[in-house]
Amino acid sequence: MKLLLIHADFMEYRVEKKTKVAEPFESEGGRVDDVLVAFTAVEKGDSEAVVEKAAEEITEVAKKVGAEKILVYPYAHLSSNLSDPETAVRMLKLLADNLSNSFEVHRAPFGWYKSFTISCKGHPLSELSREIKGEEEVTQALKDEEEVVSYWYILTPEKELVEVSKFSFEGYENLKKFVNYEMAKKRAVDRIPPHVELMQRLQIADYEEASDSGHMRYYPKGRLIKSLLETFVTEKCVEYGAMEVETPLMYDRNHPTLRKYLERFPARQYIIKGDKRDFFLRFAACFGQFLMKSDAVITYRNLPLKMYELTRYSFRKEQRGEVVGLRRLRAFTMPDMHTLAKDMDQAKREFFDQYRLSVEVLKEIGLEPEDYEVAIRVTKDFYNENKEFVHSLVDVLKKPILVEMWDRRFFYFVLKFEFNFVDALDKASALSTVQIDVENAERYDISYVDEDGSRKRPYILHCSASGAIERCMYALLEKAHMDAEKGKLPMLPVWLSPTQVRIIPISRAFLDAALEVAEKLRKARVRVDVDDRDETLGKKIRDAAREWVPYIVVLGEEEVKGGFMTVTVRAESTLEQQKRVRTTAEELISRISEECRGKPYKPLPLPMLLSERPSFR
RNA sequence: GCCACGGUAGCUCAGCCGGUAGAGCGCGUGCUUGGUAAGCACGAGGUCGCGGGUUCAAAUCCCGCCCGUGGCUCCA
Numbered sequence: 187m188k189l190l191l192i193h194a195d196f197m198e199y200r201v202e203k204k205t206k207v208a209e210p211f212e213s214e215g216g217r218v219d220d221v222l223v224a225f226t227a228v229e230k231g232d233s234e235a236v237v238e239k240a241a242e243e244i245t246e247v248a249k250k251v252g253a254e255k256i257l258v259y260p261y262a263h264l265s266s267n268l269s270d271p272e273t274a275v276r277m278l279k280l281l282a283d284n285l286s287n288s289f290e291v292h293r294a295p296f297g298w299y300k301s302f303t304i305s306c307k308g309h310p311l312s313e314l315s316r317e318i319k320g321e322e323e324v325t326q327a328l329k330d331e332e333e334v335v336s337y338w339y340i341l342t343p344e345k346e347l348v349e350v351s352k353f354s355f356e357g358y359e360n361l362k363k364f365v366n367y368e369m370a371k372k373r374a375v376d377r378i379p380p381h382v383e384l385m386q387r388l389q390i391a392d393y394e395e396a397s398d399s400g401h402m403r404y405y406p407k408g409r410l411i412k413s414l415l416e417t418f419v420t421e422k423c424v425e426y427g428a429m430e431v432e433t434p435l436m437y438d439r440n441h442p443t444l445r446k447y448l449e450r451f452p453a454r455q456y457i458i459k460g461d462k463r464d465f466f467l468r469f470a471a472c473f474g475q476f477l478m479k480s481d482a483v484i485t486y487r488n489l490p491l492k493m494y495e496l497t498r499y500s501f502r503k504e505q506r507g508e509v510v511g512l513r514r515l516r517a518f519t520m521p522d523m524h525t526l527a528k529d530m531d532q533a534k535r536e537f538f539d540q541y542r543l544s545v546e547v548l549k550e551i552g553l554e555p556e557d558y559e560v561a562i563r564v565t566k567d568f569y570n571e572n573k574e575f576v577h578s579l580v581d582v583l584k585k586p587i588l589v590e591m592w593d594r595r596f597f598y599f600v601l602k603f604e605f606n607f608v609d610a611l612d613k614a615s616a617l618s619t620v621q622i623d624v625e626n627a628e629r630y631d632i633s634y635v636d637e638d639g640s641r642k643r644p645y646i647l648h649c650s651a652s653g654a655i656e657r658c659m660y661a662l663l664e665k666a667h668m669d670a671e672k673g674k675l676p677m678l679p680v681w682l683s684p685t686q687v688r689i690i691p692i693s694r695a696f697l698d699a700a701l702e703v704a705e706k707l708r709k710a711r712v713r714v715d716v717d718d719r720d721e722t723l724g725k726k727i728r729d730a731a732r733e734w735v736p737y738i739v740v741l742g743e744e745e746v747k748g749g750f751m752t753v754t755v756r757a758e759s760t761l762e763q764q765k766r767v768r769t770t771a772e773e774l775i776s777r778i779s780e781e782c783r784g785k786p787y788k789p790l791p792l793p794m795l796l797s798e799r800p801s802f803r
Numbered sequence: 804g805c806c807a808c809g810g811u812a813g814c815u816c817a818g819c820c821g822g823u824a825g826a827g828c829g830c831g832u833g834c835u836u837g838g839u840a841a842g843c844a845c846g847a848g849g850u851c852g853c854g855g856g857u858u859c860a861a862a863u864c865c866c867g868c869c870c871g872u873g874g875c876u877c878c879a
Contacts, residue, residue, distance in 0.1 A: 378873070386814095395871070451879070470879090505804075508877055563879090597879075604879085619879075648879090693836040720836080728840035742838060754839070764839070801829070803814060 187232045187240050187277070188264035189316040190225035192306050193251045197223045199259070199294055199302035207271035208297035215300070218292050222253035223304065225261035226281065228274040237277050241284035243316050248289060258282045259294045259302075264315075271297060334596050338369055339589040341562070345577040347589065358586060360608050364559040365588055367614040380610045381663035382511040388733065389802045390659070391512060400509035400516030402656070405802045406791035407684035412519070412655055414682055415551065417786040419521045419652045420496050422547050426540075426651075428494035428523050433474020435499070436465040443630055444473060450598050450625065454503040456516075467501035471522035472648065476630040479526065484634040489644065490536050491526040500654075512660035513615055519655040526627075526634065526644040533622050533645040534575050540649045541603060542582055544618035547651045548605060550784070551658055552679040557665060558605040558617060560587040568600040579603065598625040605653070609664040610671070617653030617661065622646075666734075677734045677756050681785040684792070686778055687714040688735040690726045692742030700741050703751070703771055704794060710775040713790040718797050731756070737774065 200215035224244050248256060258281055262268055269277070275296045282293045294300065306313060340353040340361075350369070355362035385391045390408035394401055404412055424430055436458055437444050448455065448466065455466040468474070475493050484491060499517040508514055525540070527533035545555065560583065562576065569576055569591060580587055602621035606614040623646040627633070633641045652658055666676035680686055687707055691700040700716050707714040717726045723740070730738045738754040745751055750768050758765035769777075792799050 382872095393871080399871085453879070502879095505877060507804085507806095507873085507875070510873085514878070599879085602879080615878075621879080690839085692838060695836075722835090722842055723837050723839065725841055726839090731840055738839080740839060744838080752839090761840085766839080801813080 187229055187236050187317070188227040189240060189243065190261065190264055191244065191247050191314045191316065192223045192225070192304060193253060193313075194221055194223055195219065195305040195307055197221055197257055197259075197302065197304045199300045201295060201298040201300050203299040205297045205299065209275050209295055211295035211298060216292060216294070218255050218257050220253065221255040221257050221292075222248045222251065223257045223259055224281075225259050225264060226278060227260075227262055227264035228269045228277045229265050230269050232269055232273070232277055234280065237280045237284060240281055240316070244281075244285060245288060247314055247316075253289075255290045255292065256285050257292045257294065258285070260296045335593060337566075337591040337593075338365070339591065340365075341577065341580055341587040341589050343580055343584050343586060345580055350588075353586070360556070361559050361586060361588070363608050363612045364561075364606055364614045367608070367612065368561065368588065368590070379511050379513065379613075379664070380667035381513070381660050384663045384667060385512060385659070386803060390663075391656075392803065398516055399506065400504060400514070402512070402515065402517075408659075410684050410788055410791040411659060411678070411682050414786055414788055415652070415655045415658055416496055416498075416519060416521075417788075418551070419547060419655070420494070421786065422543070422550075423492075423494045423521055423523050423651055426492070426523075426543055428492035430494050430496075431475065431478065432495060433471060433478065434468070435501075436467050437473050439464040439466045443477075446629055447472070447598075447626065454505075456501050456503050468497070469500050469502045470520065470648075471495040471497050471500075472524065472626070475522075475524050476626060476632060476646075479524075479632045480630045484526065484632075484644075486528055486634055486636050489526055489528045489634060490532055491644075492523055493525075494521065494523040496521050496655075512656045512663070513609070513613075515654070515656055518657070520650050521652055521655070523647075523649040523651065525647040525649065526632065527647060528634070528636075528642075528644060530645060533647060534572070536647050537601065537603075537620055537622055538575075538578070538582075540620045540647065540651070541579060544605060544620065544649075544651050545582060548618060548658075551652060552662055552682070553607070553617070553658070553665070555583050555585065557661070558607045559614070560585070561590065561604045561606055561616075562587055562601070563590045563592070563599075563604075564601045565592050565595045567595075572601075576601070595624075599623050599648075607657075607661040607664070609661070610668050615657060615660075617657060619648075619650050619653065621648045623648055673760065675731075675734075675756055675759055675761065677736060679781075680736050680778060681782040681787075683734065683736050684713065685715050685730075685733065685735045685790065686712050687737045687739060687774065688717060688730045688733075689714060689739045689741055690717045690723065690730065692723060692740060694720075696741050696743075696746065699746050703739070703741065706771050707775060708790075708794070710779070711787050711789075712775060712778050715790060715792070715794050715796060718795045727754075737778070739774075 196217060196219045198217040201211060244256065258278055260274065260278055278293065278296060282291045285291045338350040339347045340350055341347055350365060388407065389405045390411060391402045391404045394403040420430065439457065440463065453469050455469065458465040458467065475495065479493065496519060498519045500520050501517055504514055504516055509516060525536050527536050562579065564576060599621035602619060604616040605618040606616050608614050626646055627643040632644060634644055636642045662678055666678065670676040689700045689704050691697045697718055704714045704716050717730065727738065734756065736756045740752050750770060751774060753767050753769055753774060755765045755767060
């Protein structure tokens with residue numbers, strides 16, 4: 187709704203001629219003195235709520251200027267996105283009604299050609315315009331979510347289901363934090379999450395203020411780390427048996443199938459206006475993969491059928507205040523694998539396997555089971571029918587699991603698990619997750635031909651083996667921070683460290699020797715750089731340490747003459763006591779390749795000489 | 804969306820009872836060539852978020868706006 191408010195000495199109008207949409211009107215016109223005229227255009231999508239807000243705005247202005255009379259005057263020219271006439275009349279009447287409690291309200295008729303004379307008072311507040319927007323479209327699932335009644339339990343390693351209030355959290359402090367976080371959903375923290383400062387200081391990632399919030403920039407080091415994680419998770423899923431595909435980022439908002447799915451997914455979308463159609467940006471790879479599977483000819487022989495895509499990006503228009511650092515973004519990268527399963531038995535087998543796959547993926551990324559807590563969300567019916575299966579999940583990690591149970595199925599799945607990382611501020615966020623989807627095969631018309639020739643609906647598993655890549659980075663940084671608080675030197679896993687080895691020549695005279703060693707390491711696929719800056723040794727050591735370089739090599743006369751290397755090993759050092767070893771280039775290479783075994787490799791993302799590097803902040 | 808706080812040099816921030824714009828770090832130049840967490844000196848660098856107001860005079864006070872961060876909410 188658009189409003190143009192004019193505080194006038196008087197406003198006089200005459201109805202001249204009817205249009206097709208004219209509302210009945212007997213008189214010839216009207217005149218009101220000392221009036222606040224509200225020229226009003228009702229727009230598409232305007233609802234009762236919008237009218238209410240408009241009335242509040244008008245009331246506020248009227249009070250400010252001291253007007254006691256209001257004339258609601260339909261004025262289509264304020265908008266190029268008008269509602270239909272019936273709605274407009276209805277809304278205009280409603281607006282007048284709304285205002286009539288506090289003011290003397292007049293209303294000019296809708297749908298007539300009218301002439302008018304207005305005498306604007308001309309003081310600073312006498313001409314104002316307002317745009318009133320409705321609440322953004324909220325999906326049914328978001329509304330449903332508010333009504334969900336949850337029952338909370340702990341599934342113990344002994345496979346007992348205990349009410350949360352009766353469970354003793356002794357020895358499970360992290361689980362307690364997680365449960366608190368989940369159930370209370372409240373937190374008072376006045377600190378910036380530690381990973382935000384780290385991602386900036388280490389020149390990994392940063393806010394991009396020229397974009398929407400939650401869309402980050404990744405500096406060379408950050409891009410390297412992200413790229414390695416992306417490659418690694420993709421390789422793990424492909425190795426697990428998934429076929430990698432690529433699907434579009436945006437889809438028709440009014441496509442009947444997709445529309446229904448949107449309604450079932452409690453997330454806010456970005457909307458893109460096209461020429462004829464409106465599009466939404468995908469929040470996961472479901473859309474493209476389901477459409478692909480819907481068109482495919484699939485038989486029981488092809489099942490379980492796994493399809494995978496790394497979404498760069500998934501978009502979710504999270505509420506303003508919940509977007510923070512790398513924890514929660516509006517554009518993020520997620521490994522998204524969907525498995526078609528023949529029947530519930532196969533679905534359960536896959537669920538279990540993917541649970542284990544997720545444990546393994548996180549472990550190799552550098553996140554151990556003690557770094558996260560497991561949650562299972564399940565409908566009561568599914569739980570009762572599959573108790574033994576649900577309980578069997580506890581065998582994998584042998585630690586208690588938080589169980590959230592629902593009376594009825596609000597969402598598209600009957601069972602899901604999540605691995606939740608608990609950060610330095612005791613906030614939890616989900617990493618890996620798998621869900622058993624019982625709805626979308628039907629909705630997307632996905633079917634397979636069974637042995638007897640009949641067409642059947644498969645179950646669909648949604649699996650994000652690591653969770654969002656950015657969130658993995660957040661977890662690694664938060665973990666490093668918590669390590670530091672415990673007195674350990676913070677660092678990233680060696681395979682993810684942008685610089686794995688830094689060579690520091692003791693003086694300019696040893697720069698060539700340093701370059702020679704560096705070349706040897708580089709050829710062996712070690713990310714090595716050389717601090718050739720004109721700085722003191724102490725300064726260079728300090729800088730290398732502040733960058734979390736895992737291996738610092740100091741090279742001087744002793745080393746060149748003796749043919750060895752002096753290496754400071756970060757993982758075995760503390761702030762007080764550096765662990766320094768004598769070794770050879772070959773030994774260092776083999777140690778690093780051992781630490782990076784099975785992980786992807788990418789070369790140094792920056793010039794090898796520190797003097798040639800820009801500083802990004 | 805709500806609440807709080809903030810926006811001054813590349814970064815972190817000081818200045819804010821109005822009176823010529825500051826520090827540290829970083830950057831550049833020179834000295835220095837070092838043995839394991841900050842060498843020394845000099846120099847460059849600013850539309851004090853934007854618009855209005857008050858005033859002889861505004862980074863500073865007032866009003867409006869924009870942007871950001873944190874919290875709430877939410878978190879599939």
